[in-house]
Amino acid sequence: MKAVITVMGTDKVGILAKISTICAQQGVNIDEVTQNILGGTFAMIMLVTLPEGGIGFSDISALLRQGGEELDMQVTITRQDTFDAMHRI
Template sequence: MKAVVTVVGRDTVGILAKIAGVCAETNVNVEEVTQSILSGTFAMIMVVDVTACTIDFAELQRRFTAAGEEKGVDVKVTRQELYDAMHHI
């Protein structure tokens, strides 16, 4: 199963490392990533494969949220099928 991780907030050192660390700790594979800094705002979207994740999806969401709070950014993780349905016209 795939998921989409979005990260937005004031740019600081270590945001990417913190979010990638959650992926590594939970056996989530990063398949695609794009990031940009827009007027001091960090913005990143990742497509990840959670098929082999070692924890359930709700706990994964909690860990990403906690990692974001530590870095002062907003992190959301959404299952790919839900994300696709929300953005389909």
């Protein structure tokens, strides 16, 4: 299953390391990463693939949220279908 992880907040050391470590530990493959400063806010976006039969969506979501709290940043994970539906005709 393809999903999009977004990380938003104030830029600091170790954001990519923290989030990618959580993904690696759970067998979640990172397909693409982009990061930007958008309107003064740091924003990192990862396109990831969740392993078939691996960690459940709610579990990885909880782990990422916890990682976000430790970084004091807003972290979300959403199935790619949502963005496809809203932004592609």
